[in-house]
Amino acid sequence: MSLSETSLVDTKDAPKSAAASRPATVFVDGGSGTTGLGINERLKLQNDVVVKTIADDKRKDPAAKKALMEEVDLVILCLPDDAAKETVALIDSMGDAGPKVLDASTAYRVAPDWAYGFPELAPDQAGKIKAAKKVSNPGCYPTGGIALLRPIVDAGLLPPDYPISVNAVSGYSGGGKSMIASFEDGSAPSFELYGLGFEHKHLPELQLYSNLTRRPIFIPSVGNYRQGMLVSIPLQLDALPGKPSGADLQATLAKRYAGSRHVSAMPLQNEASKGGRLEPEALNETNMLELYVFASDKYHQAVLVARLDNLGKGASGAAVQNMRLMLGMADV
Numbered sequence: 262m263s264l265s266e267t268s269l270v271d272t273k274d275a276p277k278s279a280a281a282s283r284p285a286t287v288f289v290d291g292g293s294g295t296t297g298l299g300i301n302e303r304l305k306l307q308n309d310v311v312v313k314t315i316a317d318d319k320r321k322d323p324a325a326k327k328a329l330m331e332e333v334d335l336v337i338l339c340l341p342d343d344a345a346k347e348t349v350a351l352i353d354s355m356g357d358a359g360p361k362v363l364d365a366s367t368a369y370r371v372a373p374d375w376a377y378g379f380p381e382l383a384p385d386q387a388g389k390i391k392a393a394k395k396v397s398n399p400g401c402y403p404t405g406g407i408a409l410l411r412p413i414v415d416a417g418l419l420p421p422d423y424p425i426s427v428n429a430v431s432g433y434s435g436g437g438k439s440m441i442a443s444f445e446d447g448s449a450p451s452f453e454l455y456g457l458g459f460e461h462k463h464l465p466e467l468q469l470y471s472n473l474t475r476r477p478i479f480i481p482s483v484g485n486y487r488q489g490m491l492v493s494i495p496l497q498l499d500a501l502p503g504k505p506s507g508a509d510l511q512a513t514l515a516k517r518y519a520g521s522r523h524v525s526a527m528p529l530q531n532e533a534s535k536g537g538r539l540e541p542e543a544l545n546e547t548n549m550l551e552l553y554v555f556a557s558d559k560y561h562q563a564v565l566v567a568r569l570d571n572l573g574k575g576a577s578g579a580a581v582q583n584m585r586l587m588l589g590m591a592d593v
């Protein structure tokens with residue numbers, strides 16, 4: 262069989278089960294793409310995980326993939342949506358003996374029989390991910406938007422039908438290999454708004470997991486830098502029912518994410534902070550997400566901002582966090 266195996270520990274006797282004393286086995290389908298490479302880089306640092314790889318000339322061969330998937334505990338899909346659906350069909354055909362699956366594509370993010378892979382979504386979400394056979398890894402922009410919105414909706418500070426606008430900027434790696442090539446060969450513009458057709462693929466998950474009943478307006482943009490993103494949400498505080506202050510919003514986020522390893526509610530930024538600036542690259546190569554409230558008591562206005570690495574907590578970092586949960590392994 263033309264399958265190869267990359268082992269980061271001795272795998273000769275590694276059984277299929279991911280019991281604590283044995284290394285877990287993982288196959289990254291689409292491992293040479295942008296998200297897949299990021300996952301593989303992270304997994305190289307984890308000596309309790311064995312990554313099984315497929316020969317390059319077989320990487321799109323369903324029979325070879327199926328044979329490999331019979332040997333692993335978990336498959337991570339880093340593929341375009343249609344290819345992800347094909348691999349999921351292969352896994353489904355294996356019945357109960359099939360591996361767990363974590364999908365980085367958009368294909369199953371609002372599917373009711375999949376768990377949404379944002380462990381910080383709610384207090385019980387990590388447990389749902391741990392118990393699930395199928396987990397969808399969140400989109401990069403929704404990771405920031407949901408992290409900001411969900412706690413303040415749940416706390417009753419933001420009505421679920423409130424008209425929300427979400428603005429965002431991403432580095433060009435968010436568009437995968439083709440967008441990276443167009444920026445690096447100079448054919449892409451330096452900066453571009455997109456999503457102006459109101460149909461961006463992240464809107465369903467952004468609305469659903471933020472607990473919003475009204476569809477938000479979402480205007481993403483992409484800039485001429487490789488990775489890192491900001492997601493921002495302006496709010497007229499005196500138009501909200503309880504007229505919350507910026508401090509109320511910050512306290513709600515701080516309470517919700519207290520003790521979280523990967524999500525930080527940052528100190529309130531107000532007139533006294535004299536800052537008023539934020540750049541998108543500070544968290545690159547990390548699995549961290551920072552949440553800011555910029556607020557003006559004078560004008561009763563606020564802007565919520567999430568900062569993350571689109572390839573970290575927005576993709577590969579989140580995938581490895583979810584993988585470890587699904588395999589019953591400690592967070593790193």
Ligand SMILES: NC(=O)C1=CN([C@@H]2O[C@H](COP(=O)(O)OP(=O)(O)OC[C@H]3O[C@@H](n4cnc5c(N)ncnc54)[C@H](OP(=O)(O)O)[C@@H]3O)[C@@H](O)[C@H]2O)C=CC1
Binds near residue numbers: 399
């Ligand atoms: N980039 C990002 O920031 C994020 C991306 N994602 C999602 O992750 C998924 C992958 O995206 P990304 O890594 O950016 O994309 P890339 O275009 O960088 O990589 C996709 C990879 O999938 C491979 N591939 C395509 N079809 C098949 C197939 N049938 N079998 C095996 N491999 C195949 C491609 O190979 P080839 O080029 O030879 O066709 C390529 O290596 C997408 O669904 C994307 O939406 C999620 C979060 C963030």
Ligand SMILES: CC(=O)N[C@@H](CCC(=O)OP(=O)(O)O)C(=O)O
Binds near residue numbers: 367
């Ligand atoms: C700059 C750019 O093009 N970004 C991508 C989103 C990247 C991402 O996280 O999306 P998925 O996980 O859903 O693929 C886009 O807007 O389609």
